[in-house]
Amino acid sequence: MTVLSPRTLAEACSAAASNPNADLLAGGTDLMVEVNSGHRRPTDVISLGAIAELREWSIGEDRITIGAGVTFAKIASGELATAAPALAMAARTVGSPQIRNAATLGGNLGTGSPAGDSLPVLAALNASVVLTSVHGQREIPLSEFCVGPKRTDRQPGELITAVRIDRLNGPQEFCKLGTRQAMVISVVSVAVVADTSSTSVRVGLGAVGPVPLRAPEAEAFAAEAINWSGQTSVDTETCRRFAELVRDAARPIDDHRSTAEYRRHATGVLAARALRRIFP
């Protein structure tokens, strides 16, 4: 096994070009679990930890750019947390403090698990994924990046270098359900974000489909039902209908962590609660 430790993005791209099937190592919180369990036997590893460019972020007028190497600990507080509160809420549910210190946003995307904690928020925030290789850069919407459970559109030789999300004016909420108070894999997660500028509501769903899902009908209903100019508070009936529409958008399965029926039910409950919190 060879381990390459490039210092710059350019070096990393060349390394990835010459070792297109190399495993990419950032925080290692997914990769090392697979290695230690014997499920993955890396032949070549490109360690991305020394690349400063990947740990940068910038908060623009409309879009926030977060380097793929930014850890969840960084996202969970400070500037980024103020700019993207729902992403910070999701970041705080990732593993334990030790995991959050190591695990990166790019890694969460690279693994592409339907239960990845950041993914529903990224979906709600219209995320795009920046992929870089020696041939250049391309930026694709999250919906094109996630193609199936643990399957992404990242091509051999490409690195996830950054994620761009909307910077919104309005409240945001994220709820993740698991069967333990912390350090648990998501059974269902729901992100609901509001944008007062465009008078829109977006919903992202995790662990209830092969990829992170949106709930377009629920979003349209909420945008319509909410009195954007006056007192922004929602009544019980609006929450109920919203929950129903979000629930209908879920495509959950039965597995050893839960049942499809419960996941569908909980999706609706969490959606209603998130909306209630956003527009109390």
Next chain:
Amino acid sequence: MSSPTITRTGSSHRIGESAPRPDGIPKARGEFAFSSDLWAERMLWGATLRSPHPSARILSIDISAALAMPGVATVLTAEDVPGLSSFGLEHADQPVLASDVVRYQGEAIALVAADHPDTARKAVAAIRVEYETMAPLSDPRIALDATPIHPEGNLVRHLVIRHGDLDVEGEVQVEGSYEIGMQDQAFLGPESGMAIPTEDGGVELMISTQWLHVDRDQVAACLDLPVDKVHLTLAGVGGAFGAREDVSMQVHLCMLALRTGRPVKMVYSREESFFGHVHRHPAQLWYRHHADRNGRIVKVECRLLFDGGAYRSSSAAVIANAACFSMGPYLVPNAHVDATVVRTNNPTCGAMRGFGAVQTCFAHEAQMDKLADALGMDRIELRLLNALEPGHELITGQVITGTAPVAEVIRTLAAHPLPPAPDSITDSRLLPGGTGRTTDYSDVKRGIGFAVGFKNLCFSEGFDDFSTARVRVDGGIATVKCACAEVGQGFVTLAQQITTEILGVERVDLAPADTSIGSAGSTSASRQTWMSGGAVHAAATAVRDTLIARVARDEGVDITVLELVDGVVRSLDGTINISIVELTTAEPVEEEIEFHHAPTDELDENGQGNAHVSFAFSAHRAVTDVDPELGLVRLVDIATSQEVGRVLNPLQLTGQLEGGTAQGIGLALMEEIIVDESRVRNPSFTDYLIPTMLDLPDLQIAAIIEEPEPGAPFGAKGVGEAPTISSTPAVVAALRNATGLALTRVPVRPEHIALSADHLDD
């Protein structure tokens, strides 16, 4: 080579003091040598090929590709087992290596030793096994009618208890069915050890285990070696809880070492560990309680069905315990228990903390609440009215001759203040759903639950249970030798405390636990404080008597005028004062004692007999906040009272109460090996969830009740298991109280609450 050394237990602590564990700080600092840290020059690494199928015929095994791999020293199959081809804790029914048929997923088929662990794993993957898969027997309810999956049949044990007048009927009757999922012991240190061939043709095995001698006897039989050529030493144990009572890699390691002539080390991965040890029996239970109008229990009927999995392990003893303690700590004049444990192709089940009493306690405590409700009685009052007392007869006909302060356990806990219900909670970590922010305080309902449980201490049913200890005092320094396996229960401090208490020496060293001395019995059944503590007590007392006799002889006085106080032999008139340092510098003293508890009887055909030595009683009260709509739970408060005979080490007692309680909470809320068509779906700590700090509020100890138990050293009862038994039903009772749901199965899953028919219309 790293190997166990003498443990200096540090400064002298007496009985009743919180002597710190000598291994405590090293473990916290990562410096303690666990069995997985063993290392030797030229050692090889062992690995095990396991069946992916729960039920299959083995048509052929081809090891040639594995053997040809560079770095592979040997590959062994069933043909290479030198002696007895099977092993087992109580009865040898499990093949050392499967040759013709596999009966559970993960059953061992072949072994590899190689110069690197990765090479060993690759070689395992290169072994070609041709299987003819069969439909597994997965449902214990049909096991007795199904084709036998083992030559010994699918019935492991059927036990009936008939007590009193079985025709009597109560005016008030309540009935219920209950189910318990398969819990894992979930110790943190996976199975690991090292075997080294010895010059005499024998083998030295360093292993983390609960009972060195029973391992040795099984290993020797399978290796076809006399027991004196198989020497076992306890290696650092990372938790046990019953899962190390059965042999896992012991025979395998020795086979590899003897074949290769080199030290061989093996460490199971976490996933392999789930297949490498037995679990708690899943159970299906039916109960009918009869009471008179005043709430006195008239009769209890129950049927218990335990799934033993593929091999016997300790199933026969577990089902006996379940039957004997099926009523809870209440006076039940008439009882009919029908208890069965069967064989299936599910994972093998055996010993786990609570040993059969956990399953039945969940059921009988739910029944007691139901009965109180049917009578319109307070639930605590009903328990107090029926509480066992000394002199009462158990359903086995045994009269309680020792202590049984059940009413006091209940009263002290009921009197303990409840936590206040706050006006609001905003920190999501203190709400159901925790850091996931699923729940607001307005979504929450609070519930309170109460449960009482009991079980036996030491081995039962006529087993001649003993422990052996040697105490030597040389120059005032005492050394204790005992094969007692320290698995976290605290013998390392108790051995020192007991010796110090009796001899007044300032330093006590603990020699490594190994098979060079007689058996100490198993570290299980809450028995080591009583048994190995008793052996150390007796050996230290013998040393004292020898010293006093020596002084009496030398000084020409009668032994009755001498006493040993604070390390000095002195006469009552004060004219003789000789320190133990002086006495043992001149001539060291050594005494070895084999300590037996009072004999017990087997149960007769009606399940009657004085089968048990002693009993421990505990109670828990749980307060839970429940989010009924999502089925999420936060345990707000957990309080306990336990009777312990006498407190020997308050800090360790607290540790046992906290740990035992936590394991019971885990069973109530999350811990389950999910078995689907006899396959384990969650063999990892990602998916087999155990409680974290956020799931466990600080344990409130309402009362520790001390009534010295006759026959036990210093009157102390074992405390390892009782706290596990009553915490599960207390938590679930609180959930029922909050939701109004029946909740007859543990662990309670969110969907059991959220999707219950009672809520669906909301």
